[in-house]
Amino acid sequence: MKIAIINYEMGNIKSVENAFKSLFIDVIITSNIDIIEKCDGVILPGVGAFKDAIKNLKKFKLDSYIKNLIIQNKPFLGICIGLQVLFKYGTEGGKSQGLGIFNGIVEKIPFKEGLKIPHMGWNKIKILKPESKLFKEIKQLESFYFVHSYQVKPQDYDIVSSVTDYGIEIVSSIEKNNCYGVQFHPEKSSTCGLAVLKNFTDIVYNSR
Numbered sequence: 001m002k003i004a005i006i007n008y009e010m011g012n013i014k015s016v017e018n019a020f021k022s023l024f025i026d027v028i029i030t031s032n033i034d035i036i037e038k039c040d041g042v043i044l045p046g047v048g049a050f051k052d053a054i055k056n057l058k059k060f061k062l063d064s065y066i067k068n069l070i071i072q073n074k075p076f077l078g079i080c081i082g083l084q085v086l087f088k089y090g091t092e093g094g095k096s097q098g099l100g101i102f103n104g105i106v107e108k109i110p111f112k113e114g115l116k117i118p119h120m121g122w123n124k125i126k127i128l129k130p131e132s133k134l135f136k137e138i139k140q141l142e143s144f145y146f147v148h149s150y151q152v153k154p155q156d157y158d159i160v161s162s163v164t165d166y167g168i169e170i171v172s173s174i175e176k177n178n179c180y181g182v183q184f185h186p187e188k189s190s191t192c193g194l195a196v197l198k199n200f201t202d203i204v205y206n207s208r
Contacts, residue, residue, distance in 0.1 A: 001026070001040050001204060001205055001208065002026055002027070002028060002038070002039045002040060003020070003025065003026070003027045003028070003039060003040065003041040003042070003043060003201065003204055004027070004028055004029075004030055004035065004036045004039035004041070004042050004043065005017055005020075005027050005028070005029045005030075005043045005045060006030070006031060006036065006042060006043065006044045006045075006062065006066075007029045007030060007031045008031055008044075008046070008053070008057055008059075008060050008062060009056050010045070010046035010047060010048050010052070010053050010056055010081060011045075011046060011047040011048060012045055012046065012047050012080075012185070013029055013045060015187045015188065016043065016045045016079065016187045017029055018187070019186065019187035019193070019194060019197055020197060020201075022194065023197060023198055025197070025198075025201050027043075031060045031062065033061065033062070033065050036065070036069075040074075040075070040204050040205075040207070040208050041074065041075040041077070041200070041201070041203070041204030041207075042075070042076045042077070043076075043077045043078075043079065043082070043200075044066065044076070044077070044078045044079065044082035045079040045080065045081075045082050045187075046079065046080055046081035046082045046085075047080055047081060047147065048081055049093060050081065050084055050085065050090030050091075050092045050093075050096065050098065050106055050150065051090060051092060051093050051094075051096045053081045053082075053084075053085050054085055054090070054096060054097070054098060054099075057085065057099075063099060066099060066101075067099055067101060070101055070178075070179045073177055073178045073207075074178065074207075075178045075180075075200070075203050075204045075207050076178065076179045076180065077134075077180045077181070077182070077200050078179075078180070078181035079185060079187070080148060080182075080183060080184075080185060082181065083152060083173075083174065083181030083182060083183055084098070084106045084152055084183075085098045085099050086098065086099055086101045086102050086174075086179070086181055087099075087100070087101075087102050087103075087104045087105060087106055087152055087154070088100045088102070088103055088104060089104075089105045089106065090105070090150070091105065091106060091107050091108065091150070092106070092108070092149075092150055101179070102154055102155075102156070102159060102174070102176075103154070103155035103156060104152060104153050104154040104155045104156075105152075105153050106150050106151065106152050106153070107150060107151060107153055108150050108151075109148075109149060109150065109151050109166065109168070109170065110168065112167035112168070114167075115166060115167045117149050118147060118148055118149040119146050119147075119148055119149070119166050120147045121145065121146065122143045122145055122146075123143060123144065123146055123164045123165070123166060124141040124142065124143050124144075124164060124165070125141070125142065125143075125144055125162040125163065125164050125172045125173070125184070126140065126141060126162060126163050126164065126165075127140055127161065127162045128160055128161055128162055128163065129161040129162070129175070132161045132162075132175060133199060133202070133203050134161065134173070134175060134182075134196060134199050134200060134203070135161070135162070135173075135196070135199070136195075136199045136202075137195065137199075138192055138195055138196070138199075142192045143189075143192070144164075144172070144182075144184035144185070144186070144189040144192060144193060145184055145185050145188040145189045145190075145193070146172075146183065146184045146185070147185065148183060151171060151183070152171050152174070152181075152183065153171070154171060154174060159174045159175060159176045160173070160174055161173045161174060161175045161180075164183075164184075170183065171183065172184055178203065178207060180203075182196065
């Protein structure tokens with residue numbers, strides 16, 4: 001079994017790889033579609049701006065490919081920007097098109113007195129889908145590490161698997177079939193984050 005970490009020049013690739021290595025899980029960093037195709041699961045990490053992420057995915061001809069592998073139900077995990085690009089539009093630097101796998105928009109977190117933007121640091125998540133395989137054996141209101149100024153606003157709330165409170169309710173994860181996305185960074189979220197990555201690995205293994 002092998003999991004591909006897509007390298008599309010949007011940062012934090014190495015920290016995701018190191019998290020998997022600490023779990024003794026075999027991963028490969030690549031932007032090569034032929035290599036990704038041979039893998040059993042796919043992770044799209046990333047930090048930075050929505051528009052740049054889409055631009056880089058197109059540069060590597062990964063935009064259409066990612067849509068197809070999700071349609072084919074290959075296990076997929078988007079992290080931070082890797083979650084946000086799954087939606088139809090982003091507004092950072094002007095409205096731009098995302099991958100459109102889910103209907104919805106990525107908007108800036110609204111300013112609220114006493115809260116800093118970006119939303120940075122540890123915050124608790126409220127799990128809305130206790131049956132979620134991604135959150136297996138993770139307790140309600142565990143803390144994960146966030147770094148983001150923009151939030152996903154899904155049109156279909158049924159895909160939301162957890163939320164977090166930051167003055168407003170922010171979507172912290174989504175899932176549909178074998179497609180998962182998290183706004184927090186599991187690779188920076190200590191024991192609970194590693195548990196999420198291990199759970200994703202189990203999803204990949206059981207989907208083969």
